[in-house]
Amino acid sequence: MNLIEMKNIIKDYYLGETIVQALRGIDLKIEKEEFTAIWGPSGSGKTTLLNLIGTIDEPSSGDLYFNGDKINNITDNNKSEFRNNEIGFIFQTFNLIPVLSALENVMLPLQIMGVSASKAKKEAFMRLSDVELEQYVNSRPDKMSGGQRQRVAIARALITNPSIVLADEPTANLDSKTSNSIIEIMKKINKKDKTTFIFSTHDQRLLDQMDRLIQLEDGRITE
Amino acid sequence: MNQWIKLSFRNIIKNKRRSFVTLMAIAMGFTAINLFSGYTHSTYEGMRASAIRGSGIGHLTIYKKGWNKFGKSDPDKYMIDKKEINKIIKIIEENDSVILATPRLDISGIVSNGRNSTIFMAQGVIPADDKTILGTFFDFQPVTGKTLNTKKEYGVQMATDLAQYLQLKPEDDAVVMAATLDGQLNALDIQISGVYDTGLDAINDKFMKVPFRFAQSLYDSEKADRIVVLLDNWKNTSIVQHQIMKQLKDAGIKCEIKTWEELSAFYSNVKNMFDRVFLFIFSIVLDIVIMSTVNTMGMSVIERTREIGTLRALGIKKRGINMLFAIEGAMIGFIGSVVGVAFHMMIWFIIFIASPTYTPPGSSSPVPLQVDFLPGTIFFMLMCMIFLALIAAILPARRAANQNVVDALGHV
Numbered sequence: 277m278n279l280i281e282m283k284n285i286i287k288d289y290y291l292g293e294t295i296v297q298a299l300r301g302i303d304l305k306i307e308k309e310e311f312t313a314i315w316g317p318s319g320s321g322k323t324t325l326l327n328l329i330g331t332i333d334e335p336s337s338g339d340l341y342f343n344g345d346k347i348n349n350i351t352d353n354n355k356s357e358f359r360n361n362e363i364g365f366i367f368q369t370f371n372l373i374p375v376l377s378a379l380e381n382v383m384l385p386l387q388i389m390g391v392s393a394s395k396a397k398k399e400a401f402m403r404l405s406d407v408e409l410e411q412y413v414n415s416r417p418d419k420m421s422g423g424q425r426q427r428v429a430i431a432r433a434l435i436t437n438p439s440i441v442l443a444d445e446p447t448a449n450l451d452s453k454t455s456n457s458i459i460e461i462m463k464k465i466n467k468k469d470k471t472t473f474i475f476s477t478h479d480q481r482l483l484d485q486m487d488r489l490i491q492l493e494d495g496r497i498t499e
Numbered sequence: 500m501n502q503w504i505k506l507s508f509r510n511i512i513k514n515k516r517r518s519f520v521t522l523m524a525i526a527m528g529f530t531a532i533n534l535f536s537g538y539t540h541s542t543y544e545g546m547r548a549s550a551i552r553g554s555g556i557g558h559l560t561i562y563k564k565g566w567n568k569f570g571k572s573d574p575d576k577y578m579i580d581k582k583e584i585n586k587i588i589k590i591i592e593e594n595d596s597v598i599l600a601t602p603r604l605d606i607s608g609i610v611s612n613g614r615n616s617t618i619f620m621a622q623g624v625i626p627a628d629d630k631t632i633l634g635t636f637f638d639f640q641p642v643t644g645k646t647l648n649t650k651k652e653y654g655v656q657m658a659t660d661l662a663q664y665l666q667l668k669p670e671d672d673a674v675v676m677a678a679t680l681d682g683q684l685n686a687l688d689i690q691i692s693g694v695y696d697t698g699l700d701a702i703n704d705k706f707m708k709v710p711f712r713f714a715q716s717l718y719d720s721e722k723a724d725r726i727v728v729l730l731d732n733w734k735n736t737s738i739v740q741h742q743i744m745k746q747l748k749d750a751g752i753k754c755e756i757k758t759w760e761e762l763s764a765f766y767s768n769v770k771n772m773f774d775r776v777f778l779f780i781f782s783i784v785l786d787i788v789i790m791s792t793v794n795t796m797g798m799s800v801i802e803r804t805r806e807i808g809t810l811r812a813l814g815i816k817k818r819g820i821n822m823l824f825a826i827e828g829a830m831i832g833f834i835g836s837v838v839g840v841a842f843h844m845m846i847w848f849i850i851f852i853a854s855p856t857y858t859p860p861g862s863s864s865p866v867p868l869q870v871d872f873l874p875g876t877i878f879f880m881l882m883c884m885i886f887l888a889l890i891a892a893i894l895p896a897r898r899a900a901n902q903n904v905v906d907a908l909g910h911v
Contacts (some may be wrong), residue, residue: 327905330812332811332812332904332905332908333903333904333905352816352817353816353817356811356814356815356816356817356819357814357816359812359813359814360813360814360815361814365809365812365813367809367908369805371805371806371808371809371812371908373506373806373809373810374513374806375506375509375510375513376506376509380502380505383502384502384810384813385813385814387502388810388813388814388815388819389814393501393502432813
């Protein structure tokens with residue numbers, strides 16, 4: 277069974293009275309453990325597609341399935357629970373909570389889930405060790421480099437052992453060395469934990485590491 | 500829960516200046532309300548005691564039925580005779596809440612020193628009972644000379660301005676004249692036992708206290724126009740009023756019973772005025788607290804839009820975002836109020852130590868500015884402020900929670 281299946285997904289945006297067609301009938305299947313990238317030029321609809329998979333946006337029409345269950349018409353509360361349990365997000369701008377330490381940031385998804393603080397702390401520490409940030413557990417995001425922040429974001433995305441990690445341009449704000457290290461970490465986790473990764477990127481270094489590439493152009497899959 | 504409290508607290512201290520201004524607005528408002536509340540409480544207490552004991556009206560006053568309507572035109576008919584006085588006092592004093600029941604006779608006429616004459620009003624009282632009713636107020640109305648006593652039946656206590664006008668001092672003699680209840684002119688010699696300040700400008704130039712028997716002699720009567728009742732606690736006034744009313748009715752005595760509140764129009768008027776001022780101040784403070792908190796939380800929502808989007812993407816529900824901002828609002832209310840408690844205690848202590856005085860309108864002498872320390876009111880206001888700040892935070896919180904996640908994440 278496919279982990280993700282999209283059937284004829286269309287997404288329109290309204291800019292004043294103008295309709296912008298971001299996605300024009302996407303049919304897509306993604307299986308478990310894939311290390312996949314959606315790539316294409318700016319404005320091709322990569323981020324929109326990722327947002328729809330992550331249920332933080334809704335398609336104008338079409339159906340989205342997760343493990344065979346239709347999920348685009350579930351309630352907002354159920355979507356929140358779905359994201360918390362099944363999805364890990366990695367953002368281009370890291371999106372860490374500035375007033376929380378690295379450890380507290382990583383603990384957050386577990387605490388949203390209702391896991392006790394002591395257990396969440398233990399898990400978060402392990403995840404930070406996976407991304408080699410044990411020494412920065414108490415550091416606030418503003419005291420960390422871009423690469424360190426992105427590693428905290430990866431740890432946060434993985435803390436709930438999600439089925440899918442959605443990473444939107446995760447290396448866009450990082451230098452080559454840091455990018456390589458981040459890519460290596462994610463690849464390792466994909467192999468070790470069998471976590472599905474879906475990237476949105478046009479970074480060739482990242483694309484070179486992918487098992488599968490999905491090209492988007494003008495809101496359509498072209499390969 | 501701790502995590503969300505921690506997150507809220509850190510967001511409050513992140514914007515130090517803005518939070519400081521909001522906290523100060525709440526703290527100042529809290530202080531103002533509590534100081535004013537303490538002041539009005541003290542004023543009400545003082546005025547209540549002044550009405551009941553200082554002016555001697557007691558807690559309850561019993562009149563013969565019809566006195567208040569027709570007593571002035573036909574006093575003799577509506578006064579209480581000797582037999583009824585004894586009967587009423589005996590019935591009243593059976594009540595456990597009653598400390599004292601004493602007859603009174605108010606008189607008026609002309610007082611003369613032989614050269615000058617002027618009108619006077621006097622209260623005919625039983626000296627020992629009057630002293631009991633005065634209680635601690637006895638010390639606040641110092642008498643130059645001697646106080647009333649039963650041994651010297653023609654000895655009177657004269658108000659300062661009246662004594663000054665007639666150039667009378669203790670031990671001096673004068674004459675009072677009045678019409679008896681039969682309409683005959685009567686004149687009696689008096690001797691000034693003492694001179695005292697009534698505390699009220701309006702009556703200081705015409706008031707006297709005379710022994711009850713003397714008042715009866717001047718009116719050539721053995722009657723009283725009222726019986727004043729002193730209770731153990733003002734809070735029992737209404738209950739005892741009804742109890743006594745029933746007892747007297749059962750005994751076949753037709754009477755009217757007025758409470759101290761009904762008789763002291765000044766107390767009611769001032770209380771009404773202060774209650775309105777309090778409401779006005781409270782409304783202003785309420786506006787300040789709500790507007791400050793809405794402003795702070797509104798700014799916070801705008802600044803933290805991307806953070807809200809991230810939290811929603813991580814799986815927080817809309818009600819979780821509402822709760823987060825509600826906690827923050829409540830925390831602002833709580834911290835502001837705690838600072839307010841500190842300010843309040845500091846100012847209260849300064850007032851307590853400095854003991855400033857002021858002369859209220861209608862008063863003939865300065866009174867101390869007193870602010871009561873009211874832990875119950877402080878706690879209530881603390882809860883009020885937290886609740887208000889929480890409510891004020893809900894509006895921007897709802898806006899935050901209802902934001903589109905993608906739009907929030909893309910917010911710059």
